[in-house]
Every structure is written in C-alpha cells, then in structure tokens.
Amino acid sequence: MTDLLTLAATTATGLPLGITEGGAWLLRNAWLIPALPALSFVGILFFGKRMPRGGSELGIALVGIAFVLSLLTAAAWIDHRDNFEGEEVHRAVAVAEGHGDASGEHADEGHAPGHPSLAVHNTITWFELNDVTFTVGTLVDGPAVMMLVVVTLVSLLVHVYSTEYVAGDRRYTHFFAFLSLFSASMLLLVVSENTLQLLVSWELVGVCSFVLIGHWWEEKPNSDAALKAFLTNRVGDMGLIVGVTILFFTVGSALPGQFGSFSIAETNALAGAGRLSHTALLVASCCLMAAVMSKSGQFLLHTWLPDAMAGPTPVSALIHAATMVVAGVFMIARMYGVFFEGFSIGGSSINLMALIGGITTLIGACLAFVQRDIKKVLAYSTISQLGYMVMALGVGAWTAALFHLFTHAFFKACLFLGSGSAAHAVHSFDMKSDMGGLRKAMPHTYRTFVIGSIALAGLPPLAGFWSKDEILVGTGGWGLFGGTGGNGAYTFMLIMGVITAALTAAYMTRCIYLTFFGEFRGHGNPHESGPRIIVPLWILAGLAIVAGLLNLPKGFPLVPESLQERFGHFVEPVAAYFPGISHGTPSWSLAIASTLVVLSGIGLAGWYYFIKVEAASKAAGRSLTELPDGLTTRYPLAKMGHTFLVQKYYLDHLYTDIIAGGTKGPVAAAAYKVDQDVIDGAVNAVGENAVKAGNLVYHRFDQPVVDGLVNASGRASSGAGWELRRIQTGKVQDYAAILFAAAMVLAGILIVIV
Amino acid sequence: MLLNQFLLLAAALFAIGVYGVLARRNGVLVLMSIELILNSVNINLVAFSAVSATVGGEIFALFIIAVAAAEVGVGLAMVLLLYRNRRSIDLTEIDQLRG
Numbered sequence: 001m002t003d004l005l006t007l008a009a010t011t012a013t014g015l016p017l018g019i020t021e022g023g024a025w026l027l028r029n030a031w032l033i034p035a036l037p038a039l040s041f042v043g044i045l046f047f048g049k050r051m052p053r054g055g056s057e058l059g060i061a062l063v064g065i066a067f068v069l070s071l072l073t074a075a076a077w078i079d080h081r082d083n084f085e086g087e088e089v090h091r092a093v094a095v096a097e098g099h100g101d102a103s104g105e106h107a108d109e110g111h112a113p114g115h116p117s118l119a120v121h122n123t124i125t126w127f128e129l130n131d132v133t134f135t136v137g138t139l140v141d142g143p144a145v146m147m148l149v150v151v152t153l154v155s156l157l158v159h160v161y162s163t164e165y166v167a168g169d170r171r172y173t174h175f176f177a178f179l180s181l182f183s184a185s186m187l188l189l190v191v192s193e194n195t196l197q198l199l200v201s202w203e204l205v206g207v208c209s210f211v212l213i214g215h216w217w218e219e220k221p222n223s224d225a226a227l228k229a230f231l232t233n234r235v236g237d238m239g240l241i242v243g244v245t246i247l248f249f250t251v252g253s254a255l256p257g258q259f260g261s262f263s264i265a266e267t268n269a270l271a272g273a274g275r276l277s278h279t280a281l282l283v284a285s286c287c288l289m290a291a292v293m294s295k296s297g298q299f300l301l302h303t304w305l306p307d308a309m310a311g312p313t314p315v316s317a318l319i320h321a322a323t324m325v326v327a328g329v330f331m332i333a334r335m336y337g338v339f340f341e342g343f344s345i346g347g348s349s350i351n352l353m354a355l356i357g358g359i360t361t362l363i364g365a366c367l368a369f370v371q372r373d374i375k376k377v378l379a380y381s382t383i384s385q386l387g388y389m390v391m392a393l394g395v396g397a398w399t400a401a402l403f404h405l406f407t408h409a410f411f412k413a414c415l416f417l418g419s420g421s422a423a424h425a426v427h428s429f430d431m432k433s434d435m436g437g438l439r440k441a442m443p444h445t446y447r448t449f450v451i452g453s454i455a456l457a458g459l460p461p462l463a464g465f466w467s468k469d470e471i472l473v474g475t476g477g478w479g480l481f482g483g484t485g486g487n488g489a490y491t492f493m494l495i496m497g498v499i500t501a502a503l504t505a506a507y508m509t510r511c512i513y514l515t516f517f518g519e520f521r522g523h524g525n526p527h528e529s530g531p532r533i534i535v536p537l538w539i540l541a542g543l544a545i546v547a548g549l550l551n552l553p554k555g556f557p558l559v560p561e562s563l564q565e566r567f568g569h570f571v572e573p574v575a576a577y578f579p580g581i582s583h584g585t586p587s588w589s590l591a592i593a594s595t596l597v598v599l600s601g602i603g604l605a606g607w608y609y610f611i612k613v614e615a616a617s618k619a620a621g622r623s624l625t626e627l628p629d630g631l632t633t634r635y636p637l638a639k640m641g642h643t644f645l646v647q648k649y650y651l652d653h654l655y656t657d658i659i660a661g662g663t664k665g666p667v668a669a670a671a672y673k674v675d676q677d678v679i680d681g682a683v684n685a686v687g688e689n690a691v692k693a694g695n696l697v698y699h700r701f702d703q704p705v706v707d708g709l710v711n712a713s714g715r716a717s718s719g720a721g722w723e724l725r726r727i728q729t730g731k732v733q734d735y736a737a738i739l740f741a742a743a744m745v746l747a748g749i750l751i752v753i754v
Numbered sequence: 755m756l757l758n759q760f761l762l763l764a765a766a767l768f769a770i771g772v773y774g775v776l777a778r779r780n781g782v783l784v785l786m787s788i789e790l791i792l793n794s795v796n797i798n799l800v801a802f803s804a805v806s807a808t809v810g811g812e813i814f815a816l817f818i819i820a821v822a823a824a825e826v827g828v829g830l831a832m833v834l835l836l837y838r839n840r841r842s843i844d845l846t847e848i849d850q851l852r853g
Contacts, residue, residue, distance in 0.1 A: 129809065730849030733784075736775050 014090040015273055017265045018575025019139065022086035023120035024076040026069070030122075030138045033073070033148055034187035036066040037155075040180040048173035053163070059176045060159045063183055067152035070145075077145045081117050081570050088118055088576075091266060093254055093275060117142060117574045121265065123193055132259045137193035139264060142571035143333050143402055147190035150409045151323050155183040157536035158318040161417055164532040165314055165424060175215060179318070182208035186323050190330060194262035195244040198331065202240060202295070205324045206233045212319060213311040225310035232304040236294025243287030247338065250280040268337030268577040278341065285342030288335065289352060296328030297383045298390060299360040303651055305383055306367075309375040309429075313420030316375060321382045321416050322409040329389045329405055336398060340579040345396045350492060354394025358496040360387030365503035369510065370645040373429045374419045377511045381456065382412060384500060388471060391497065395490040396581050397474020399551075399568040404471060406567070407463035407547045411455035414540035418449035421533050422515060425526035431514040432625040434522035438515055441526045444534045446516050448541040453512055455544040457505035458598050460591075466548035469591050472497050473553075473584040498597055505601030513609035514625055518617060521625075553586035760801035767794035781833040781843040785826055792822045 022028075040062035048055025123137025138144075159179060166175055185204035192198040207230075214226030244262070251267050252260030254275045261267065270276050292298060297305035308320045319325070332339055332353070343351040364384030371377045385408050392401035419429070422445055428434035439446040455462040458469070475494040520526065528534070551567035552559055572578075617624045727738070767790050774787025796815045803811025837843050 728852060730852030732845055732848070733776055740772055740776070 014092040015269055015275070016576040017089045017091055017269045018116065018118060018573065018577040019089050019121040019265045020084070020086045020118040021089060021121060023080055023084060023118075023140075026073045026076040027080060027120040027140045028122045028138075030073060030120075030140045030144070030148070030191050033066050033069050033152070034184045034191065036062045036069070036184075037180045037187065038184035041177050041184060044173060044177040044180060048177060054176070055173045056159065056163050056176045059180045060156070060163075063152060063156045063159055063180065066183070066187070067149075067156045070148040070152045073140070074145050074149050077140070077142070078570055080120070081142070082115050084118060086118065088116075089121065091269070092256060093270065093273075115574070117572075119144075119265065119573065119575060119577070121193065131257075134196065134262070135194060136197050138191040139193040140191060141573050141575070143330065143573075144190050146402065146406060146567075146571050147330060148187060150406060151183065151186050151190065154318055154322045154409055154413050154540075155179070155186075157413070157539060158314045158417075161317075161420075161533055161536045162312075162314040164530050165420060166312055171215065175212070175312070178208055178211050179315075182212065182319060182324070186327070189327055192264070192334075194264055195247060195267070195335075196262045198264070198334070199240060199244055202291075202327060202331075203237065205319075205327060206230065206237070206295075209233075209308070209319050209324055212315040213308050215312055215315065216310075222310040225304075225307040229304040229308045232301055233294045236291040236301060239287040239290025239294075243284045243291065246280060246284040246287065250276050250284065253277075264334060265577040268335065268579075271337040271341045272576065272579045274341070276341070281338055281342035283342075285339050286352065288331065288338070289356065292328035292332060292390065293356065294328075295331075296325050296386045296390065297360075298328070298356050298387060299363055300651075302360065302364070302383050306376050306379040309373070309379050313375065313416060313423065316379070317413045317416035317420070320379065322413040325382065325386060326389070326405050326409070329386065329393065329401065332390065332393045333398060333402055336393070337577060337579050339393070340396070340581070343394070345394065346579070346581065350490070351394055354391050354490060354493050357387045357389070357391030357394050358493050360384070361391055361500045362387075362496055362503075365500045365507065367645055368507040369503075372432045374423065374431050374435070374511065374515060375416070375429050377431075377507060378412070378415050378419060381415075381504065381507070384504065385412065385456070388468070388497065388500065391493050392471040392474055395475045395493050397471055397584065398581055399572045399583070400467060400470035400474045402571055403551050403567050404464075404467035406550075407455070407467045407544070410540050410547050411452045411463055411544035414448055414452040414537060414544050415456065417533070417537055417540065418445050418452060419515075421445040421529045421537065422449075422526075424529055424533070426522045426524070428522060431511070432521070435515045435520075436518040436522075436625075437520040438526060439517065441520075442516075442528045444528060444537065448537040449516070450512060451541040452544055453508040455548075457508050457602065458501055458594070459505075460595060461545075461548065463544050463546070463548035465595070466551060466553075468497075468501060469586070469594060470551070470553070472501075472590055472594055473586050475584075498594060501594055502597045502601035505598040506605035509602050509605035510609060513605075513613070517610070518614070518624075519622070555586070757801055757805050760797055764794040764797040764801070767791075767797065779844050779846050781836065781845050782830070784845060785829045785833065788829075789822060789826065792818055792825075 037059075040059050043058050043062075044055035048058070051057060119139055119141035121137065121139050123135040126134045126136045128134070159176070162175065162179065166172055169175060182205060185201045185208060189198060189201035189205060192201060210226050210230040213229050214223045217223040217226070247267050248260040248262055251263075251270055252258055254270050255261060255266070271281055290301075294301040294304075305320060305325065309316050311320070339353065340346060343353055345351060345353070361384045364380045364382075364387055368377050368380035368384065371380065385404070389401045389404050389408070392398075392404060422435065422438055422442060423429045425438070425442060425445075426434045451462070455464040458464040460466075472494060475490040475497065552564045554565050556564055568583075613624055613626065727734075771787045771790030771794060774790065775784055778784050778787060796818055799811040799815045799818070803809065803815075833843050836848070840847070
C-alpha cells in the first residue's frame with residue numbers, strides 16, 4: 001500500500017489526503033505509547049502477585065514512561081505543526097461524474113490560510129485477503145496527541161491514587177492489571193489509523209469497563225451494573241460495526257481497483273471532497289451516532305453510566321468521566337469529515353447530533369438535582385457535559401468540543417477523586433445521611449472539590465469557563481449577543497447550552513452544601529486522606545484552574561497574540577482529511593451573559609441551601625438537607641416533577657418493563673390465541689373426520705392385511721435387534737473403532753473402484 | 755516435492771491420534787488425541803493451500819481451529835462433570851447406554 005501511495009505522490013495527481021509518511025521519529029513511532037501499558041498489563045498479570053507492592057509499581061512506572069513519551073510527542077508535534085516541509089500523500093481516485101477538480105472541492109473556506117498540519121501516518125500490513133489489505137498503524141495529529149497527553153496523565157494520577165484507595169483489596173493486583181489494559185486500549189484507540197483498529201480498541205475499552213465496574217462482583221448490584229453497562233454498550237457497538245462496514249464499501253466505490261478501505265484519512269478526505277454518496281454518509285453517520293450514544297452516555301442509551309458508579313471511584317474517575325466515555329466524542333472528532341457531510345453540519349440550524357447532544361445536556365443536568373449519592377450527581381453531570389461536547393460537534397464547533405473534552409477531563413477527574421476521598425473517610429457515598437460538614441475535617445478535599453466545581457460551573461478564569469464559552473460562541477450568530485460566524489444558526493442549541501450552564505452551577509452548589517457544609521450527619525470521625533490521594537487531587541485542581549488559558553480567544557486584549565488560540569492552532573487539523581469548518585467570533589456580551597447566568601444559578605441554589613436550609617437547621621437543632629416545607633411538599637405539581645426526576649424519566653422502566661416485558665407478554669398472548677382458535681379448531685375438525693375414516697379402514701383393511709405384515713416384520717426386527725444388541729456395548733471407544741473400521745472399508749472400496 | 759513430507763507428517767499424526775482415541779482409557783487423553791486428528795487435517799489443508807497458492811484451505815483451517823476450541827471446551831466440561839459424579843474419568847467404565 002505504501003508503494004501505491006508514494007507512486008501516486010510522485011505523479012502528484014489524485015486527491016491529497018493531508019497525511020505524510022515522514023516526520024519526527026517520535027511521531028512515526030507513537031505505537032510505543034499504547035505498547036507500554038500493554039506490557040504492564042501482561043507483566044502485572046503474570047508477575048504482579050510476586051512483586052512487593054502487588055504489581056502497582058510496574059503499572060505506575062510504565063504509565064509514567066508513557067506519560068513522558070506523550071509529552072515528548074506533543075513537543076515534537078508542536079514543532080512538526082508549523083515547520084514540517086515534507087511531501088503530502090496523494091491518492092488516486094476514480095473519475096467522478098459531475099464533480100469538479102478533486103483537490104479543489106474541499107475548499108478551506110473556514111481555515112485561516114497558513115501552514116497545513118500534515119498528520120503523521122505509519123502503517124504495517126496486518127494481513128492480506130486477495131485484493132484487500134488490512135493494516136494497523138498510527139495516525140498522529142493534533143487531536144491524537146492531545147488525547148495521548150490527557151489519557152496518560154489522568155491514568156498516571158489515578159494509578160497513584162488507587163494505591164491508597166484500594167489498598168488491601170483482595171484483587172489489588174487484578175485491579176492494576178486492568179487499569180493498565182484500559183490505558184493501553186484507550187491509547188490504541190486514539191492513535192488508530194483505520195476504523196477496524198478503532199473498532200477493536202473500542203471493544204477492548206468496553207471490556208475493561210465491564211471488568212472494572214464489576215470489580216467487587218460479590219455484591220449483586222455491582223455485577224448487575226457491569227452487565228447493564230456491557231449490554232447497553234453492545235447495542236451501540238452494533239451501530240459502530242454497521243457504520244464501519246458501510247463506510248468501508250462506500251469508500252471502495254470511489255477508489256479505482258479497490259474493494260474498500262478502512263483508512264480514516266481516506267474516508268474523511270473522500271467525504272470532504274464530495275466523492276461519496278450523501279445518502280451512504282447519512283446512514284453511516286446515524287449508525288455511528290448509535291455507538292456514540294451508548295459509549296458516551298447520550299440520551300436514550302445513557303442509563304448505564306450512573307449505574308457504572310458501582311465500580312471503585314478511581315475507575316469512575318478514569319473511565320467513566322475523563323477518558324473512556326469521551327471515546328464517542330473523540331470518534332466523532334476523528335470521523336468528522338463523514339459526520340460533517342452526512343449531517344450537513346455546515347449551514348443547517350438543527351441536526352440529529354446537535355439535537356441528541358442538546359437533549360442529553362439538559363436531562364443530565366436536571367437529574368443531577370435529585371441524587372442522594374455524590375457519585376451519581378457527578379455521573380449525571382458527566383452525561384450532561386458529554387452532551388455539551390456532542391452538541392458542540394453537532395453545531396460545527398469542533399475545536400470547542402475538543403477543548404471542553406480536554407478541560408473536562410481534568411476538573412471532572414478532580415471532582416470524582418475528591419468524592420472518593422470524602423467517601424473513603426465516611427465509608428458511604430450518601431450525601432444526605434452520611435456526609436455534611438466535611439470542610440473542617442478534610443480541608444484539602446474540600447478546597448480541590450470547590451475548585452473543580454467552579455471550573456465545572458464555568459466561572460472565569462477557571463478552565464470550564466473558556467471551553468463552555470467557546471461552545472456557546474460556536475452555536476453561531478445569535479443577534480442578541482452580537483456573535484457572528486460559526487457554521488449555521490443553531491439558536492436552539494445556544495438556549496439549551498445556557499440553561500444547562502445555570503443548572504450545572506446550581507446542582508454543584510447543592511452538592512457542595514450537602515457534602516461539606518452543615519453538621520456531620522454520619523458516624524465516626526472522618527479525617528483527611530493521605531498524600532497519595534491529596535497530591536493527585538491538587539495536581540488536577542491546578543490543571544482545572546489553568547488549562548483554560550491554553551485557548552484564549554482571538555483578540556483577547558491582555559495577552560500577546562502569540563499566546564492566543566494555542567490549543568486550536570495545534571489541535572485542529574488544517575489538512576485535506578478535515579472538513580473546512582468556520583469559526584464563530586467570540587463576543588464579550590455572550591461571555592458576560594453566560595457568566596451572569598452561572599452566577600444566578602449559584603445564587604439561587606446558594607440562597608436556598610446556605611440561607612434557608614441553614615436557618616431551618618438551626619431552628620430544628622440538627623443538620624437538615626432540605627426545607628421541611630419546600631416546594632415539593634407544598635405543591636403537587638412540583639412533587640410530580642420531583643418524582644419524575646427521581647424515577648430517571650422512567651427510562652429504566654421503559655426498557656425493562658415496557659420494551660422487554662412488553663414484547664414478550666403480547667407476543668405470548670397472541671401466539672396462545674392463534675393456537676387456541678385457529679390451530680385447535682382445524683385440528684379438531686380434521687380429527688373428527690379422521691376418526692370416521694379410520695373406523696372404516698380398521699375393519700376392512702387394517703386387521704387382516706396390515707396386521708399380518710406388521711407382526712411378521714416385528715418378529716423379524718426383534719430377532720435382529722437381539723443379535724445386534726451385542727455390539728451396543730455403550731463404550732464410546734468401541735463405537736469409534738467401528739467408525740474407523742467402516743471408514744477404512746469405504747476408503748478401500750474407493751481405491752478399488754477409482 | 756515438499757508436499758509429500760507434509761502429507762506424511764499429517765498421516766502420522768492422524769494415525770497417532772486414532773490410536774490414542776481407540777486405546778486410551780483416560781478421557782482427557784482421548785480429547786487430546788482428537789485434537790491431534792484435527793490438526794493433522796489442518797496440516798493437510800494448509801499444505802494443499804500453499805501448493806495451489808489459494809487461501810481457501812487456510813480459511814478452512816482457521817474455522818477448524820475455532821471449532822476445535824469449542825469442541826474441547828464442551829469435551830472438558832463433560833469430563834469434569836463425569837469426574838464430579840463418578841470420581842473417575844476412565845471411559846471404559848462409562849457404559850450405561852449398553853444395549
């Protein structure tokens with residue numbers, strides 16, 4: 001395949017793919033980064049039990065090396081992005097009817113003219129089947145490098161944190177082995193060069209998620225949650241398999257002399273050049289969207305994610321907040337050429353992806369209000385924020401979505417690890433009955449949790465503010481706030497985003513009050529966790545403060561221009577495999593308005609909890625968690641709304657009782673009715689007539705003629721049976737001997753005859 | 755011709771496997787002998803496929819490997835249950851189906 005590609009490149013015809021085979025050594029050998037944790041998995045599995053610290057030291061060491069390598073790769077990429085002058089790979093394509101020049105089609109209207117960012121592509125042949133070559137390899141570009149750094153960093157911190165959190169666990173070694181396998185699979189996913197490799201690693205992270213959710217499988221709810229996560233993900237995985245298959249054949253139709261192709265760069269470049277059928281792309285995008293809905297917890301298939309909190313907290317932080325659940329978001333970002341064309345993202349005002357993301361972000365935020373379990377608050381918050389990212393991708397704000405992914409990984413991991421630290425101290429996750437007043441006992445956890453919450457709520461200048469604001473800007477020109485640019489007028493998405501911002505601020509205020517303020521409601525004396533928990537918390541909290549500054553908007557007055565939009569510059573590809581998206585112009589009025597909305601959310605929830613509930617607690621003489629005469633007790637409508645939320649919109653009932661139960665009930669009833677009325681009636685009628693006919697035959701024919709014959713044959717077979725009985729020894733080897741003997745006789749006959 | 759050596763190896767393996775199936779009394783060893791027979795077939799398939807430069811035989815061999823894995827899974831489960839019930843895996847003792 002390399003020969004073909006370079007051949008095409010030298011003739012300089014065909015479609016440019018935006019990739020290169022050259023580049024720095026580190027960029028070409030990015031496979032090392034997933035290989036290290038994979039090595040650690042094997043090492044821990046075989047030798048972990050014999051190591052002094054149960055294998056955790058091996059995991060930390062190798063993931064640490066992978067993190068350093070990722071940083072070096074990122075540095076190499078920053079150099080490569082602006083200075084690489086190598087040759088771009090071109091691909092010969094079939095002559096298309098009715099299309100213009102192949103290379104002119106993907107006009108980079110949205111990109112600022114500048115140095116293109118050629119992704120570094122390196123493959124080896126896995127196997128060949130007639131004409132089709134299956135390859136494995138790496139495609140290293142901005143988003144991949146960003147994910148490498150995020151995954152290895154969060155993974156490293158979670159490894160360190162876990163050494164204290166699961167200390168003394170009976171499957172300590174096993175836990176670290178699977179943390180390593182998860183890191184390896186996730187890193188493999190982000191550097192995947194083709195969709196088949198993506199699919200394999202996608203399934204691998206799913207398996208690791210299953211194993212780690214069910215880490216304490218002795219308790220039934222945990223193994224149930226693991227199964228639910230796995231089965232829900234299977235639903236979406238079918239979508240991924242179908243979508244990848246459709247793309248394989250669709251791409252094949254545009255390449256001369258090729259059956260199909262899994263290559264991500266080719267697929268995106270052809271889709272971007274308008275060489276692929278729009279219908280096929282739309283169907284493929286819808287199928288891939290199903291995969292995103294399950295893996296990234298989008299509305300309708302999100303129900304597994306809150307249950308997945310049954311796993312150990314470090315797992316929740318690593319897998320179900322910071323990395324694995326963003327695999328869906330990353331997959332959209334990876335296949336953006338396909339989605340951009342398939343859903344016609346540029347220049348519409350609503351599409352499936354933006355709608356699913358918008359609904360998810362709202363319903364997730366609403367559900368976070370009624371949870372008692374601190375991890376479930378964060379789980380629904382994660383669903384809501386993932387919805388934000390998918391919505392951003394749906395409106396064409398690609399960079400904003402990836403930037404939110406980047407910042408969210410830090411502050412959400414910080415929040416999860418913080419909740420784990422608090423729960424570790426009080427031995428429970430229930431905020432209402434076992435927490436409260438922890439700020440005095442656990443000052444570090446309290447401070448980092450508040451920093452994470454503010455970053456999540458999106459107050460300047462913390463990380464969440466910048467990325468959330470960029471998404472809102474990306475929804476496109478809403479005249480009121482003076483925003484311009486963007487890919488269309490997604491006004492509806494802007495409204496959903498703003499409402500979610502207010503809800504997020506409010507539920508995090510509630511969560512902080514219930515956990516850290518008031519009086520302690522649990523048992524025992526909670527005390528601060530040890531350094532292996534505190535240090536990762538502070539590192540993540542520090543990143544939650546500063547990560548947002550990486551992508552200061554263009555025209556931001558206080559810093560020089562060379563420090564603006566650094567994240568966008570290095571992460572967003574300017575290459576043929578990436579569609580030409582246009583960027584919104586940041587506006588001060590929108591930023592101020594969204595900050596005011598967040599402040600009002602905090603203010604409202606703060607007024608309720610810090611003033612009303614606090615006063616009621618004083619009056620009652622004990623620490624309350626809600627007003628005794630609140631809205632839900634006074635107004636039946638509010639009560640109904642509350643119950644609706646507590647029941648999670650009845651989606652679980654819908655799935656288990658109505659869909660699963662509903663199909664098996666009516667189907668059985670209908671089958672019974674058909675059985676009774678139709679089949680039985682026919683059988684009875686036939687039976688009555690048959691009795692009459694039978695009587696006739698019996699006396700004239702059966703008794704004299706047939707019986708005579710039957711008795712004779714019966715006697716004969718009975719005799720033969722007695723004789724043959726002797727070879728039925730019941731011993732399996734005797735039968736085998738007869739079988740082989742017969743086969744030899746038949747083979748002999750064959751030789752003689754032929 | 756190299757093919758003959760492969761066929762002789764396969765025939766030898768097959769014969770050893772048949773001997774094992776017929777003569778061994780231990781259930782696990784019988785299962786292992788069945789694996790030998792299946793693998794002798796695999797060798798034949800791959801050898802012929804290599805000589806005729808097609809992939810059909812190799813694909814068949816892959817299927818056989820998969821089926822053999824399933825077969826040995828079921829077989830070992832049966833041997834295990836047999837052992838639990840009778841404390842023995844001697845195949846000659848199991849003749850409840852005797853006529």
